Amino acid sequence: MGEGAPARPLHPPAPAPRPGRGGGRPRRTGRAGGRGRPRLKGWLYLLPALAVYGGFAIYPALSTLYFSFLDWDGVQLPAWAGLENYTRVVSDPLLAGAIGNGLVLIVFFSLLPIAVGLLMTGLLTGRPRRGMTFYRTVFFLPQVLPLVAVGTTWRWLYSGDGAVNEFLGAVGLGGLTRTWLGDYDFALVALGLIGTWCMSGLCMVLFMSGAQKIDPALHEAAALDGAGRLRRFLSVTLPGLRREISIAGVITTIAALASFDLVFVTTNGGPAGQTNVPALLVYRLAFNEGDIGAASALAVVLTLLVIALVSLIRLLAREK
Amino acid sequence: MPPEEKTPSQESKPPRGRALRPAVLSALGSAAALTLTACAALPGGSGGPPQDNTPDEVSTDISGVSATLTLAYTDDPPSSELVEGFTDQYPDVSVELRQTPFTDYVKTITLSMSSDDAPDIAQYNPGAMRSLVPGGHILNLDPYAEAYGWEESFPSAALEPLQSDEEASEFATGSLYAAPGALSVLGVFYNTELLEEVGVEEPPATLDDFEDALARADEAGVAPLSVGGLEVGGFQIWNALLNSLGDHTEYKDWVYGAAGSSIETDAAAEATDTFSRWVDEGYVTEGANATSDDDARAEFVAGDSLFLVTGNWAAFELEAEMGDDAGFMLMPGRTADQAPVASGASVAYAVSSSTEHPDAAAAFLDWLSSAEAARIQLDTGFMPVDTQVPAEGRGLLDEVNAGFAEVADNDGIVPFPDYATPGMIDQLTPGVQGLISGSSTPEEFLASLQAEWEGHHG
Known part of the structure; x- marks a missing residue:
């Protein structure tokens, strides 16, 4: 990767078009680096990606930031509102509750799936067995399904006479049955477990591909030294998966905090606001109440929160 | 049409696959994608000074106008x-x-x-x-x-x-x-067969009779009401009760935003108490909070419940599925001869x-x-x-x-409560869910509606 160094100045700070893992691109720009004209030419190559990224990611993000300082309904002339939207958003108890719920969802969207993913990886790797592709596909399936379909299906599974309650009844836990998503105390947990179901497959697939890249010699050496399966998993597989775990953490944390569609189709924030999440409130402010300013301010706050948490995860998982 | 009926849409999919970047970039990228979702549908600012909107000359004769x-x-x-x-x-x-x-x-x-x-x-x-x-x-x-x-x-x-x-x-x-x-128009559909089965001869003519029918159904092991508490079905029952029990000019003033109006009235308190009583009696169960309007309608169509509070928009389907087994009435009032009011x-x-x-x-x-x-x-x-x-x-x-x-001839059509402010529906649905789950009191419910109203009109 040393060759990549001269290419650095070519990348503008924010909209760098995917640096990528491999060294392919940096090497090519590296060859041209250092002289005047080819540098400009380099920018020309960047232009299409830059235009798309700028137009569809940077510009809307900046617009949102701008809107968050306006008192605007989307049609009439906007008025400058200063920080008013932010004070409103921050002082609203609804929002605090929603952010709290988002943080609880991280447990279900992120921590549990990573744990499940690691467990599955530990069980399925090590020795090759028939039907691996089958397992992988089955576990990854929730990722492929549209979340709206997932949500609708789970609403039925969780309903009064749905499969979940039937199962509980069948194993003699009939006393526990309830309409899970309508239950004041359990709705958030029930919702979170849908997220666990969705995200576990993704984590597993990430970890499995990571585990396959670990040099088999390490496993063999550990086995020769008398390490059992658990020991090998903890000492060889787990450290080798640091990168993948951090990536899974980032993706799933974002999914937890930004969750919208799943909540929208299953509980829509109910019962009585018990499953409100920030993105749902952004949607309501913008499209039900026509308050673009407050919706944008809330979106900005949510974004900052996501950036903070994601940065923290990356920091924790950084390789020394 | 039901007020503000909504269908799911796909928004804010987490930006997968962006995560292979360095920390800050990936965060920025996902942040951008998030905010993109938030403003993808925003108008590009078509503001301007108000246009003149009153026609100068009008004609009711359009013959020859193509x-x-x-x-x-x-x-x-x-x-x-x-x-x-x-x-x-x-x-x-x-x-x-x-x-x-x-x-x-x-x-x-x-x-x-x-x-x-x-x-x-x-x-x-x-x-x-x-x-x-x-x-x-x-x-x-x-x-x-x-x-x-x-x-x-x-x-x-x-x-x-x-x-x-x-x-x-x-x-x-x-x-x-x-x-x-x-x-x-909002009203009550009933299952004629079940009505007979639980021993009610005639469709209830007063609210007391109605409550009696609910009790009989409950005793007979028939679900008294199908309630789509996840969406609008919950507050429509409250709405129908309020229409029957309240003074409709007072209610209309509130919905239309007349200065100084309030929903914290005795009539609204009575309607809310009635609804809460139905919850306590088990006529409305906590499962309602996870039931969509479609699910509630399906339950009623399947003959699993005695009453369904909804509007004429359901009539086609109910007629087609149930034929003569389904009947329609307005939510009855205190007395049988009370002038009918319906949303x-x-x-x-x-x-x-x-x-x-x-x-x-x-x-x-x-x-x-x-x-x-x-x-x-x-x-x-x-x-x-x-x-x-x-x-x-x-x-x-x-x-x-x-x-x-009957309602129209009496000038008894009143608007739906979610007409009061753009955000009212987001108070009504969770508010009634709170009543159903017992997590909020009738007073708190009405106060939350009034707070939303003051925030918009005050």
């Missing part, structure tokens, strides 16, 4: 059927239809009606009008109402929600901005102030109150604007229409 109008709408039926009926009668006028699904309708119509290429006619939506009317984009129909005599030809209760002041903050006052093309709404149409053919557009609105239009409105499952249309032996649909005519 025009092509565009009509933007979301509800179909009845929109395309009504347009067809109109153009059959006025062949010189042709109408180009532009439909948008409800989930996108408010933002689409706000954008297009404030653009340079606005459709001539648009289906009225209170949320959108709150921006469009103050901007001067909607034609003030007062001159036409006077020229045609709409006060006479349309039920006044149906015109009220379409009248507003120039800021579109208070309704049932100021000028007329739309005309109703098909009406709806209703309309599919209404507004005219763009930049239309080149205001006379032709107004002629369409006027035609909506005709007997020909009434037939189409009935045929498409709505309540007719002209209530004098005779019944035709169509079972449940006739029953619904009879109930509606």
Whole structure:
């Protein structure tokens, strides 16, 4: 990767078009680096990606930031509102509750799936067995399904006479049955477990591909030294998966905090606001109440929160 | 149509696959994607000083006028059927239809009606009008109402929600901005077979009788009510109770935003207490909070429950699925002879102030109150604007229409409560869920509605 160094100045700070893992691109720009004209030419190559990224990611993000300082309904002339939207958003108890719920969802969207993913990886790797592709596909399936379909299906599974309650009844836990998503105390947990179901497959697939890249010699050496399966998993597989775990953490944390569609189709924030999440409130402010300013301010706050948490995860998982 | 009925949409998918970047970049990228979702649908700022929106000269004679109008709408039926009926009668006028699904309708119509290429006619939506009317984009129909005599030809209760002041903050006052093309009414569907089974001879005539029927059903092991508490079904029961128990002028003032109004009244407290009592008695169960309106309707259709509180929009399906087993009545009052009051709404149409053919557009609105239009409105499952249309032996649909005519003739149609403010529905649904789960008291529920009201109108 040393060759990549001269290419650095070519990348503008924010909209760098995917640096990528491999060294392919940096090497090519590296060859041209250092002289005047080819540098400009380099920018020309960047232009299409830059235009798309700028137009569809940077510009809307900046617009949102701008809107968050306006008192605007989307049609009439906007008025400058200063920080008013932010004070409103921050002082609203609804929002605090929603952010709290988002943080609880991280447990279900992120921590549990990573744990499940690691467990599955530990069980399925090590020795090759028939039907691996089958397992992988089955576990990854929730990722492929549209979340709206997932949500609708789970609403039925969780309903009064749905499969979940039937199962509980069948194993003699009939006393526990309830309409899970309508239950004041359990709705958030029930919702979170849908997220666990969705995200576990993704984590597993990430970890499995990571585990396959670990040099088999390490496993063999550990086995020769008398390490059992658990020991090998903890000492060889787990450290080798640091990168993948951090990536899974980032993706799933974002999914937890930004969750919208799943909540929208299953509980829509109910019962009585018990499953409100920030993105749902952004949607309501913008499209039900026509308050673009407050919706944008809330979106900005949510974004900052996501950036903070994601940065923290990356920091924790950084390789020394 | 049910107030503000919503269908799921796919938004804010987490940005997968971006995560292979260095920490900050990946965070920024996902952040950008997040904010992108938040503003993808925002108008690009079509603001401007308010336009003049009052026509100078109006004519009710459109003979010899040949025009092509565009009509933007979301509800179909009845929109395309009504347009067809109109153009059959006025062949010189042709109408180009532009439909948008409800989930996108408010933002689409706000954008297009404030653009340079606005459709001539648009289906009225209170949320959108709150921006469009103050901007001067909607034609003030007062001159036409006077020229045609709409006060006479349309039920006044149906015109009220379409009248507003120039800021579109208070309704049932100021000028007329739309005309109703098909009406709806909230009531109670019952399962005749189950009614008999639990030992109730006649459909309940008073609220006490109704509660008695609920109790009998509960004892007999039949679910008394199907409640779509996840969506609008929960607060529609509360709404129907309030209609039956409350003073409807007081309620209308509150919904229309008359200064100093309050929902924290004795009548509203009684309606809320009644609802909470039904929860305590187990007539409404906590499972309702996870039941969508469709699920509730399906449960009723399957014969699993005695009553379903919803509107005429369900009549078609119930008639088709249940035939004579389904009946319709209004939520009964304290006494059997109490003047009936029920919530209703309309599919209404507004005219763009930049239309080149205001006379032709107004002629369409006027035609909506005709007997020909009434037939189409009935045929498409709505309540007719002209209530004098005779019944035709169509079972449940006739029953619904009879109930509606009774209310309309009494001037007893009142708006749905979510009309009060743009965010009211987000207080009503969770608020009633709180009552169902027992996590909030009737007082807290009413106070939260009033707080939302004060925030918007205060």
